[in-house]
Amino acid sequence: MNIFVVNSGSSSIKYQFFKMPSVQPVCTGLVERIGQPTAAIIHKVNVNGAEQTVQLSLYLADHEAGMLEIEKLLTDAAIGVIQNPDEIEAVGHRIVHGGEHLSQPTIITDAVKEEIKRIFPLAPLHNPGHYQGIQIAQKLFAKAVHIAVFDTAFHQTLPEKAYRYAIPQSYYDDYGIRVYGFHGISHQYVSGQAAQYLNKPDAKIITIHLGNGCSMSAVKDGKCIDTSMGLTPLDGLIMGTRCGDIDPSVLTFLMQNTGCDGDQLSNLLNKQSGMLGLTGCSDMRDIKALMDSGDTNARLAYDMYAYRIKKYIGAYTAVLNGLDAIVFTAGVGENAALVRQMVCHDMDYLGIRLDEAENEIRRSTTHEINTADSRVKILVIPTNEELEISNQCVELMQNVVCC
Ligand SMILES: Nc1ncnc2c1ncn2[C@@H]1O[C@H](COP(=O)(O)OP(=O)(O)O)[C@@H](O)[C@H]1O
Ligand SMILES: CC(=O)OP(=O)(O)O
Ligand SMILES: [Mg+2]
Numbered sequence: 001m002n003i004f005v006v007n008s009g010s011s012s013i014k015y016q017f018f019k020m021p022s023v024q025p026v027c028t029g030l031v032e033r034i035g036q037p038t039a040a041i042i043h044k045v046n047v048n049g050a051e052q053t054v055q056l057s058l059y060l061a062d063h064e065a066g067m068l069e070i071e072k073l074l075t076d077a078a079i080g081v082i083q084n085p086d087e088i089e090a091v092g093h094r095i096v097h098g099g100e101h102l103s104q105p106t107i108i109t110d111a112v113k114e115e116i117k118r119i120f121p122l123a124p125l126h127n128p129g130h131y132q133g134i135q136i137a138q139k140l141f142a143k144a145v146h147i148a149v150f151d152t153a154f155h156q157t158l159p160e161k162a163y164r165y166a167i168p169q170s171y172y173d174d175y176g177i178r179v180y181g182f183h184g185i186s187h188q189y190v191s192g193q194a195a196q197y198l199n200k201p202d203a204k205i206i207t208i209h210l211g212n213g214c215s216m217s218a219v220k221d222g223k224c225i226d227t228s229m230g231l232t233p234l235d236g237l238i239m240g241t242r243c244g245d246i247d248p249s250v251l252t253f254l255m256q257n258t259g260c261d262g263d264q265l266s267n268l269l270n271k272q273s274g275m276l277g278l279t280g281c282s283d284m285r286d287i288k289a290l291m292d293s294g295d296t297n298a299r300l301a302y303d304m305y306a307y308r309i310k311k312y313i314g315a316y317t318a319v320l321n322g323l324d325a326i327v328f329t330a331g332v333g334e335n336a337a338l339v340r341q342m343v344c345h346d347m348d349y350l351g352i353r354l355d356e357a358e359n360e361i362r363r364s365t366t367h368e369i370n371t372a373d374s375r376v377k378i379l380v381i382p383t384n385e386e387l388e389i390s391n392q393c394v395e396l397m398q399n400v401v402c403c
Pocket of ligand 1: 009010011012210211212213240282283284285330331332335336
C-alpha cells in the first residue's frame, strides 16, 4: 500500500512515503523554518539502497506553500518517486488536537475537518497548519483516503487524578477542560523502542520529547500515566516560543493591569514566550551560538530550559515509583548534547549518570549514553512519528476492509 505521511509541526513539515508493509521509506523530507525569512527543504530519495539528497533554500509563507513544494519534489521528472499523485493510496496526517471527540485514527470527512477547525483555539500553532495541510493534500492526492492520527491518543490511559484540573467539575462536564497531552505519537513510538531495547515490556520510562514544542511522559507497562502538556500544547516545559508552566495569576494580572485581551494573551504565551521571549531566538542552534558568544540571557534561558526538565524527571520518578530509563528524542533531544548534559548533571541520587564522551557522539539509531554504573539507562532514540502514523493507517485500512 502506498502511504504518504504528513507531519506538520509548529515550525516544520516532515514527510515520508512508504510502500507498506516495507518500513523503509521510499523518500523522506523535512521542511524547516516555515514562516521565517529562509525556509530549508531537505528531500531524500532511496533508489535501490542508494540515497539521493536535494536541498533547497526558499521563502515559504505557510504550510500550504510547503506542501506545494513537496508535491513538486514527489513528482519531479528527475528525482520523483511517483509519476502521478493518484498513485498515493492513503495520506496519513498527524493531527495535534482532536478535542473530546476525536482520538483514534479516523478517516477524514468534512465533519472531521470541521471539528479540527472548531478547536483551533486549543492548538493555535498546529491545528490551523493541519487544516491547511489537509485541504491542499486532498486536492493534490484526490484519489487517496485521508486519515487523521491524533497526538492525544497515547494519553487516553492517563488516570483521572492526572487528567483532571482542580476547578469546579462543571467546567470539565460542560467544556471538556482536562489534560489531553500531546506528542503522543512520538512518546508511544520511542517508549516502545526503549522497552524493546531494554527487553522489558513493563519498564518504567520517562520520555523527553524536545522539538520546537517540548513535552515529557511517564510510561509504565507501555501505558502513559502522566504527561506535561495539558488542555493545550502550552503547558509544562519551556519551548521554542511557548512558556510552559506558569502561575495562572500572571494572566489575570496582565488582563487587569495592561488591558490585554484573551487573543493577545494567547499570542504572548504561545508565540512570543519560551526561548524566543528570553533570548530573541527560538531555535536552540541559534541560542547556543549566542551563549557561546557570551550572551548572558542565552545562558540563563538554557539553564531554565534544563532545570524545568529536571523537575519533571523528579516528579515522574515519584509517579512511577522507580525508573528504568529516560529517553531523549526529537530535534533538540536527539541533537543537543549540551541540553542532555545539563539535564543529567547532578542526578546521581536518582541513579542517573551520563557518560560525557558517549553523549557527544551522534548516531542515527538507539544510543545508550549512560555510564556503566548508572542505575538508570539514558537513551537517545530518534523519533519516527511518520512510521508510527503509517502503521496506524494500515491498521485502520485493514479494519475498514474487514468490516
Ligand atoms: N543540531 C542541533 N542542535 C540543537 N538543536 C537542534 C539541532 N537540530 C535541530 N535542533 C532543534 O530542533 C528544533 C526542531 O525540532 P523538531 O522536533 O523538528 O520540531 P517540530 O516538530 O516541533 O517542528 C529546532 O527548533 C532546533 O532548535
Ligand atoms: C504538540 C507540539 O507541540 O508539536 P510540535 O512540537 O511538533 O510543534
Ligand atoms: Mg514535532
